Amino acid sequence: MAQERVRFVGQPVAVVVAESKAEALEAGECLEIEYEEIPAVTDLQQAAVPDAPRLCDELPDNIGAAQTEGDAEEVEQAFAQAEHVTRIELVNNRVVGSPLEPRGLLCEAYPNTEKLILHSMHQSVTRLHSVLCAVFQLEPEQLQIIVRDIGGGFGTKVAVHPEDILVVYAAKKLKRPVKWTATRTEEFQASVHGRDQRNYAELAFDATGKILALRVHTLANTGAYLTNPALLIPLGLMSKVITSVYHIPVMYLDTKCVLTNTAPIGAYRGAGRPEGIYPMERLMDMAAREMGIDPVSLRERNMIRTESLPYTTLAGDVIDSG
Known part of the structure; x- marks a missing residue:
C-alpha cells in the first residue's frame, strides 16, 4: 500500500472491510484522502533523462538496474567491417492481461x-x-x-x-x-502490466547476407517498483532468446530498467521471450528488404545448421536438436 506517497494510478491507499459489498462501497465513499500533487513521469524515455522527477531518493536517475552482455569493442569491429548494417527503433507498447x-x-x-x-x-x-x-x-x-x-x-x-x-x-x-x-x-x-520497452537494435551483415554481429540497446519500464519479474524479464529472459535460431558470432546488449509512475511490470504471455524475438525478427525483415533478399532466404542463410548441434548460444543456452 501507499505510504505517504502514491506512485501510480491503481496503487491501494486504504482497505475497508464490511459485512457486505454494498456496505464496503458505501464506507469507502466516506474516506477522505488529501493529495498534494507532485511531479510525476509516465513516459519511459523522459524518465531516463537526468532531470526527470525521481520515484525514490535512492535512485536519483530512475535507473533501477542496468546490465551489459557481450564485448562492445569486438562488436564495434564487426560493424566497422560490415557490408550492410540494418538499424531499427522499436516501441513494444504496454499491455494489460x-x-x-x-x-x-x-x-x-x-x-x-x-x-x-x-x-x-x-x-x-x-x-x-x-x-x-x-x-x-x-x-x-x-x-x-x-x-x-x-x-x-x-x-x-x-x-x-x-x-x-x-x-x-x-x-x-x-x-x-x-x-x-x-x-x-x-x-x-x-494488476501488473506487461511489455513496455523501447529497443534500438542493429544487425551487421557481410556481402553474402551472413550476420556478423548484433547490438541492442533497451530501455525497459519497470513501473513504479522494482519487482522480481520487472527485472527478470529484460535482464534474464529476454537476453536468453534474443539471438533466436540464428548463428550470430558476436553480440552486445545494453539494458536499463527504468522506474516510472505507472503500474509495475509483470509476466504477460511469454514474459521476456516475445520481447527478445520481436526486435530480432523485425531486423531480419527490414534487412531483407534493404538488401533485396527474400526474407525466407535470408533466414535460411543464418539459421543454426544441423551439423552444428549441439549449439551453444551467446547467452549460454544449449540447443541440442532441431
Whole structure:
C-alpha cells in the first residue's frame, strides 16, 4: 500500500472491510484522502533523462538496474567491417492481461485455530504460499492455499499483489473469513502490466547476407517498483532468446530498467521471450528488404545448421536438436 506517497494510478491507499459489498462501497465513499500533487513521469524515455522527477531518493536517475552482455569493442569491429548494417527503433507498447475473471481471494480464519485457508486463482501457488508465510511468519502447515479454476491469467496472476497480503491480514486480524474480488477497473489499473520497452537494435551483415554481429540497446519500464519479474524479464529472459535460431558470432546488449509512475511490470504471455524475438525478427525483415533478399532466404542463410548441434548460444543456452 501507499505510504505517504502514491506512485501510480491503481496503487491501494486504504482497505475497508464490511459485512457486505454494498456496505464496503458505501464506507469507502466516506474516506477522505488529501493529495498534494507532485511531479510525476509516465513516459519511459523522459524518465531516463537526468532531470526527470525521481520515484525514490535512492535512485536519483530512475535507473533501477542496468546490465551489459557481450564485448562492445569486438562488436564495434564487426560493424566497422560490415557490408550492410540494418538499424531499427522499436516501441513494444504496454499491455494489460485483463483475464476473463478478475483476481479474487477468500481467506478463511476462525477464532479456534491458527490455520488459514486461502482460496485463490493464483497462477503460481507455491510462490504465493512462500511469500505469505514469510510475511506473516507462518509455518508452511499453517497456511493452505486452494486453487481451482483460474479463470484466465495470461501471466497477470503469477505476481503476488498487495491484495493477496491485505486479505490475509484482514482475516487474521478479524478472525473471520474475508473475501475480495477486483472490479474490472481495479483489474485494469492495479494488476501488473506487461511489455513496455523501447529497443534500438542493429544487425551487421557481410556481402553474402551472413550476420556478423548484433547490438541492442533497451530501455525497459519497470513501473513504479522494482519487482522480481520487472527485472527478470529484460535482464534474464529476454537476453536468453534474443539471438533466436540464428548463428550470430558476436553480440552486445545494453539494458536499463527504468522506474516510472505507472503500474509495475509483470509476466504477460511469454514474459521476456516475445520481447527478445520481436526486435530480432523485425531486423531480419527490414534487412531483407534493404538488401533485396527474400526474407525466407535470408533466414535460411543464418539459421543454426544441423551439423552444428549441439549449439551453444551467446547467452549460454544449449540447443541440442532441431
